[in-house]
Amino acid sequence: MLSPSRIKARAHELGFDLCGIARAAHYPELDYFTEWLRRGHAGTMTYLHRSARRRVDIRQALDSVRSVIVNGTVYHSPHPVSTDIRDRRRALIARYAWGDDYHAVIGQRLEALLAWMREEAEEPFDALPYVDTGPVQERVFAQHAGLGWIGKNSCLINPDLGSWLFLGEILCTLDLDADAPGFDRCGSCTLCLDWCPTGAIVEPWRLDATRCLSYLTIEYKRAMPEAYRAAAGAHVFGCDVCQDVCPWNAAPAVSADPAWQPRAGLDLPDLVDLWRLSDADLRALVDGSAMTRVTLEMLRRNLAVAIGNSGDRTAIAELDRPRADAPSVQSALVQEHVAWAKAREIS
Ligand code: SF4
Ligand code: SF4
Numbered sequence: 001m002l003s004p005s006r007i008k009a010r011a012h013e014l015g016f017d018l019c020g021i022a023r024a025a026h027y028p029e030l031d032y033f034t035e036w037l038r039r040g041h042a043g044t045m046t047y048l049h050r051s052a053r054r055r056v057d058i059r060q061a062l063d064s065v066r067s068v069i070v071n072g073t074v075y076h077s078p079h080p081v082s083t084d085i086r087d088r089r090r091a092l093i094a095r096y097a098w099g100d101d102y103h104a105v106i107g108q109r110l111e112a113l114l115a116w117m118r119e120e121a122e123e124p125f126d127a128l129p130y131v132d133t134g135p136v137q138e139r140v141f142a143q144h145a146g147l148g149w150i151g152k153n154s155c156l157i158n159p160d161l162g163s164w165l166f167l168g169e170i171l172c173t174l175d176l177d178a179d180a181p182g183f184d185r186c187g188s189c190t191l192c193l194d195w196c197p198t199g200a201i202v203e204p205w206r207l208d209a210t211r212c213l214s215y216l217t218i219e220y221k222r223a224m225p226e227a228y229r230a231a232a233g234a235h236v237f238g239c240d241v242c243q244d245v246c247p248w249n250a251a252p253a254v255s256a257d258p259a260w261q262p263r264a265g266l267d268l269p270d271l272v273d274l275w276r277l278s279d280a281d282l283r284a285l286v287d288g289s290a291m292t293r294v295t296l297e298m299l300r301r302n303l304a305v306a307i308g309n310s311g312d313r314t315a316i317a318e319l320d321r322p323r324a325d326a327p328s329v330q331s332a333l334v335q336e337h338v339a340w341a342k343a344r345e346i347s
Contacts, residue, residue, distance in 0.1 A: 006120070007117065007176070010113060014109045016071040017073055017074045018072030019070070020146040020147045021068070021070070022142075022178055023178045024058050024059070024065040030058075031056060037049055040210070041206075042209055044221070044222075045209065054135035055137055058171065061128060065172065065173060067178070068170070069169060069172065070142045070145040071113070071169065071170075072148075072165040074161055074254070075099065075166055075257075076252045082241060082244050088312065092234045092235045093268075094214065094239060096164075096238070097237055097238060097266070097290040098261070098263060098266045098289070099261055100263075100288060102131065105259045106131045106166050114129055125172055125173045126173045128170070130169050131166075134169075138167045139167065142169075143181055144181045145181075146182055148182045149183055153201060153242035164252055192242035212239070216228055217238060217294070217302045223336055229308070229340060234309060237299070271310060275300070275304075275318055276318065279327060295328075297334055300326075304334060304340070304341045305337055307319060308337075316341055320342075
């Protein structure tokens with residue numbers, strides 16, 4: 001008999017730290033997404049508009065879906081948080097990207113859980129596993145599956161483990177008993193709003209992606225708007241500030257999983273060391289991590305801005321050193337940001 005308790009036990013065996021079940025209902029929070037899109041907060045992420053109907057109505061993804069099994073995996077490793085780094089030559093890379101690409105790792109574990117469920121179930125059922133990229137508002141279902149609550153920074157926070165969590169879910173046509181939903185524990189705290197370098201959390205629970213460094217350094221393919229370049233500081237891929245300052249992450253759970261430990265060269269590398277890499281070596285450095293989401297030109301764009309922000313003349317001088325093995329440096333996109341970085345030093 002395929003019971004929720006057996007599914008959860010198997011999920012834990014497969015490396016998931018949290019597993020809960022939500023009904024595939026139309027929760028009111030799902031409709032907020034439409035309003036968020038209407039306000040223009042998605043910026044150039046047009047795929048969100050294209051998949052909006054499916055994101056609001058989970059049945060568009062899987063007809064006759066009845067349950068959503070949501071799994072959470074802690075990825076925090078015992079290394080300093082970005083708000084404690086004072087050396088402005090250290091490149092800040094979002095913690096989730098330090099290890100192996102979570103899409104692949106979590107995807108394999110979900111497939112393994114689903115394969116086991118199919119073996120154990122008395123009758124065939126339809127199911128779809130998703131990791132982040134699917135048209136599912138996973139944090140809403142995570143909250144309704146009892147994994148935690150959606151904080152004012154829009155992250156899913158578990159009261160025992162914190163918010164350094166990868167989420168992955170299985171939509172299925174099985175009628176499974178649901179867990180009690182999580183409830184808001186942010187209270188009167190506003191630390192994430194107060195600390196956000198770009199003011200992207202425009203009000204509690206409303207994150208304007210077009211101002212967010214995660215969007216500007218990863219999703220946004222064009223020139224970084226000048227208004228946000230200084231605020232980007234040393235962030236070259238994503239941003240963890242609104243999680244770093246969250247009190248629920250003061251003593252977060254730590255993962256010993258080798259998949260999430262920092263790869264050599266991705267935990268606080270020197271900005272200039274990264275810049276000096278050939279294109280082949282830079283690509284090799286990020287291969288297999290979530291950082292492959294950006295092109296080399298975008299990564300160098302971000303590096304040029306961060307080097308400009310370092311205020312370090314030696315570092316800024318490196319931007320002009322000719323490199324035959326790094327043609328991405330010569331792209332118009334990168335060169336415009338190099339010029340900005342050099343002008344920043346002169347002024
Ligand atoms: S990720 Fe960074 S820029 Fe984006 S909302 Fe959080 S603190 Fe602000
Ligand atoms: S920093 Fe405070 S307001 Fe923001 S998510 Fe954490 S508890 Fe909630």
